[in-house]
Amino acid sequence: MQIQPTSLAFTLLLGFLAAVPYSGIDINLPALAATGATLGASPSDVGLTMSAFMLSLAVAPLLYGPISDRIGRKPVVMAGVALFAIASLACAAADSLWMLLICRFVQGVGAASTTMTFAIIRDLFGETIARAKIASVVIAVNVVTVVAPSAGAALLAVGSWRLIYLTQAAAGSVLLLAVLLGFAETAKIGAAGRLRPSAVIADYRRVLTNPAALAFILVGAAGGATVFAYVTGSSLFFIGVVGLRPDQYGLIFSACSAAVMCGAFLDSRLGRRGIAPTTVLTIGLVLLFTVASALLAMTLAHWTPPALLAALLMAVALAFGLSMPNIMNATMQPLPDIAGAVGAAAGSIQMTSGAIASGLVATLFDGHSALSMTAVMAAASLLALLLYLLFARPAVRRLHPAPALTPAQ
Incomplete structure (x- = not known):
């Protein structure tokens, strides 16, 4: 059934x-x-x-x-x-x-x-x-x-x-x-026999040359890198520097995961109320960058109360939950006939950027501060916001131009 x-x-x-x-x-x-x-x-x-x-x-x-x-x-x-x-x-x-x-x-x-x-x-x-x-x-x-x-x-x-x-x-x-x-089966399967290297390369060329799809893939990769940096760096900081037990850190990690859920749930409720995805995504990315920047400023000032740091990381997670459904949805819209290739490219690039962010945080960790985590988070979140404002949002507007106003008769 x-x-x-x-x-x-x-x-x-x-x-x-x-x-x-x-x-x-x-x-x-x-x-x-x-x-x-x-x-x-x-x-x-x-x-x-x-x-x-x-x-x-x-x-x-x-x-x-x-x-x-x-x-x-x-x-x-x-x-x-x-x-x-x-x-x-x-x-x-x-x-x-x-x-x-x-x-x-x-x-x-x-x-x-x-x-x-x-x-x-x-x-x-x-x-x-x-x-x-x-x-x-x-x-x-x-x-x-x-x-x-x-x-x-x-x-x-x-x-x-x-x-x-x-x-x-x-x-x-x-x-x-x-x-x-x-x-x-959900896919609208095209002509048989097209699974050739040249055809696959052509599909990925379409993905990487489509302004909207590529822009949102990169926005998602930068946003994902922000979260991967938090996942790696928070463990190093709270356990290695603050001295929390793994089970105590687990509570912080679980609270951040719950914050992602709250952000995604809030996005779905806002969608049902007719709030445009571009509006929610802009709010989410601005919040992501603002909080990550605050974390970096606190670290540079050598003022990192663990409770406040944990609360701000939850805010980062909330912003990610608000943003990611809209990023993935916008990524998948422009090329429905090769949605599999689009999703594959998005997932691969996001995982690669996440691995790079995690590696940077671990490599640059100084053993006594959260600087490597907060610096990578701030840089990645800024990149996500700029990519969205300068490339992704204009691409969406070109795809869905506002209706022209006609003069009153």
Whole structure:
């Protein structure tokens, strides 16, 4: 029995699919030390498994996008989720760090197929409804982000790190069954036989030369880099400098994830009230830059009360939740016939920019302040705002010019 696209069940399924890549990172965080102890590696070396997973998340969507435009979203998502489940089993059976690294990379390749979620939304819904659906998916992703680290710690307590991967395999199997039975194909599949390198390159050329799509992809990448900088830097600062316990820091992280959910929920409510997405996005990006700049100013002044810093990071998360549904929605609008390629390019570029931001924060961390985090956040948020004001918003106005006023008769 197929799930109706307008139903809550369909939205939840989209949300759980979109959350697969994030849960694949967060649920394993508590188990790095235990994994290293079993495999004879240090926690920092085991941390390379996260890098392998994220690398595949950045690369694999570039293959999935054009394929899904030609053979459909459903077979691509099903194949990817099946690969995720199988690779999770292989991770659970790994007996060396190198084997785990390889299996984690393959697991990420499978998880990357779920980035087609936004293309599915673009296939099915018009701009206004798509905005609300994307906001709901963002909320679902952040619910999983809040729960995943605690779930990982609980599984580690009752079993071992291998149980975490077995649980991921089980979750992947359930999602595979749900997609098989509940999803209908959503893509408007073009002429057969077009899956040639030249055709794929032509698709990505269209994406990267479309002013609106490229501008919003870059806005999303810069906004995402702001959040990746916070994720990396907040852990270094609150645990390494302030001296909070991991469980205490977890409360801050959960509060920020809840703030993202609140921002996405607020955006969906404003959309129902007829507030234009450009208005909400402008407010979100201005708030993101303002708060990030305040954080940088506080750091430069050597005044960083932990409670105030945590509150401002929640404001950053709220601004991100307000902005991201509108960014993704605007990204997917201009090229509906190759929505898979658009979504793939957006996801890949955002993941790459996030990895660069995280690397900068970790590399520049001085061991006694939040300067590397706040500096990267301020720079990335400024870039996001400028890209939107100078390129993305004018591109939207060219696509949807205001109606000409006629003189009164």
